[in-house]
Amino acid sequence: MTSIKNIAFIFLILGLQFAWSQEENQGYKKRILETTEVDFLTSYYSQDGDNAAVSGGKGTEELTDVTGTIIVSIPLNDDDVLTIDAGVSAYTSASSSNVDPFDKRSDADPFVASSGASQSDTWVNLTGSYSHSSDDRNDVWSAKFSVSSEYDYFSLGFGGSYAKLFNEKNTEASINANVYLDKWTTIYPFELRPFGNDGVGFFRPDEITGNSNYTPNFTELNKTNRNSYSLGLGLSQILHKNVQGLISFDIINQQGLLSTPFQRVYFSDVPNSFIENFQLADDIERLPDDRLKLALGGRLNWYLNEILTLRTYYRYYFDDWGVHSHTASIEAAAKLNDKFTLYPSYRFYNQSGADYFAPYEGHLSSEEFYTSDYDLSEYTANQYGLGVSYTDIFTKMHISKFGLKSIDLKFYQYDRDTTFSSSIITVGVKFVRD
Template sequence: MSNLDGKSKTMNKKNHLKAALSLATSALLGTSVATAPVVQAKEVDEWQFDSAFLLYSEADRVTAGEGILAGTKTFDDGEILALKITVDALTGASANGAVAQPQAQTFTRPSGNGQYEIAAGETPLDDTFHDTRVQLNAQWTQLIADNLTGSVGGHFSKEYDYLSLGVNGNVAYDFNNKNSTFSMGLSYFQDTFTPEGGIPKPLSSMLVGDSSSPEWDKEFAKTRLGTSEDKTTADVLVGFTQVINRRMITAFNYSYSMVDGYLTDPFKVASVLNNQGIAQDYIYENRPDSRVKQSTFMQAKYHFDDSLLNTVADVSYRYMWDDWGINSHTIDSRFTIPIGRVSYIEPHIRFYQQSAADFYKPYIMDDEVPTGFISTDYRIGEMTAVTVGAKYGVVLNGGNELSFRLEYYRQMPTNAGFVDPDGLNSIDVYPVVEAIIAQVSYSF
């Protein structure tokens, strides 16, 4: 639940607005209650704007910059219009899935135009990774009947090689003297992927050699299936929000997601190793063409009394499982601590742990026949991750708010029971990923 900001005036909003806020924390644009944006209204017919710039930087890997501008307007009859535009740019080096080797390695770029070399002992990273994304979201919320609020929205996102379109609808019902809210949301997305170089043929070998050869284009085309692929995503989310007392509010969610279509990453390959751990080949990964994900989510916010400086504690837990064999646990906690009358600090700690997909392998041995589903992508492997940081905010003249956030992220892939060949003893097969996250936000 995102509609408790630790201030007593939150509980005194208009009755129908509480249901609207519940909608914003449920299935808005396919996001979970843990990540949905907050809908905060000023006076009727006034716009509330929230802006932010975020910088995400991994050590020696990807760097991303993101700008966000969101506007919310409440009309005379309580209708709420929410608009949001997001622009982000990514650049740097991305892991291609191959395992590090005791000698240098050469790979062909996804486009088929040119090659790149990775030094001995280094994790193979494609340093041509770059993209720009523009995303537009719109949401309309209004009272349908006594204690019943409805919301509809749309989503548009465009990258260089990716197009995503989505719609959603949500309802929220208040009861128990408006201390309880039941909500339900549905969303549907249609995505089209057109990667440069086309769609690789699953399990085919990466073509490596002289790209200036007259036969190169013809041979490269044999490793492609086509130029584009599609996928669809349908999400259902059911939520329940309960006000316990004037200091505490809780939320419980269950979500069900069905994804069908092209789910393979066309930029990932798997190393084929001999018994000494030396790469003999690189083949393109292959993932199932469907995925069903389910999750449960629980959250509680508590506003402590004056003896604890009016601190607001926000603690949540999420459990996710799917038919790929992945399950994950996420514990997220924030503590908003006032500093004087106009500023606050918000320490943040997040812990994440997941198991590996059934078809995940860090590499393939050459005595195995590469059939079925295979992926070496560490993002679907076994891992733990920790985020630690803090946010500082200050309320300016006129009620506007300025805040700064700085966090450290550490992702630690682990061995899910694989016995590495002797040739990899000196190689870091599961490298740690570290990142710094910095954000500046301004609400007016």
């Protein structure tokens, strides 16, 4: 569920902006950030579907997640800014609850949530970043460090970036690099635990129907770490007084445990075993311990007039697991008046399936790698969004010594052609210190 929460969190921070400028003709160096800014961000996310990876490609994908984040940006002097970002995300998942579906409250069923410990979890994150700009504002350096944790996952991250402005600030080249060092606590499907190295767990052989000789060939994973390394390059150019373009290239390499330990797989050549209405796992998801991802993107922003601005984006992605994808999006910023702006948007996504994906009971036990996680399947998705922003540059409303600068409200509806759908509402409020 980490990837879902990481997606929700990305939506939350879309409203955060930084700007810099210089007034050379007056011999005055303007501060990068005039005063302390505080952003309060929150979201509510919900999803549903019928292809849960926890239960081998079938079953409920119902999940809800509530996230709260506070971002504090502090000017240390004219050139340097320190930003502290702290967030908490709490989710409840019918899907992940079926890591242990045998709660005896009701018959185990992949389409019914159990009351197991994995039904809910809390994710916490703390990120600190520091940025420095040169006197002429043509060079910007930044560094960051992050730590995040949840019930079965812990992550440390660090990285940095450099941006160079030239051609009278009409052109900007940038490079950024990040490293994430993650650690899993391996939690396996309940019925497989007695067959692991430690023999931990309670098994109920007298209740098995179907193939009563349930003896899965299960071995525990020998890796519990995941390291991710990313490098991004960008080049933006003002093409016209009303048009700005950007091209970007990203490369990511992941090494270590890239499968999820509690996601089941069912084989077509193994007889089925059941307890109540729940099919017992033939094995867990097995994926290679290395993955290389590449993405090439382009963005074009067009200022049509004082009322309307269009923002378009396209990205092509591919990796060495056989996944290829296309992303295209468009957003309009329609200024209603001096304070309110409307943001309708649309995003299209299409991807091919990974080499190692097959649906429920689509794999053979002789295969080396296998998954029934529909995030790695072939699918097409559409996302529709609508946002509204309120801005008061004079910060007339105050709470103590902080003035209200802006409020952003956005809603997104996401639908795949695999029965999966989700929606998210995000709210962001920015205050500035007087």
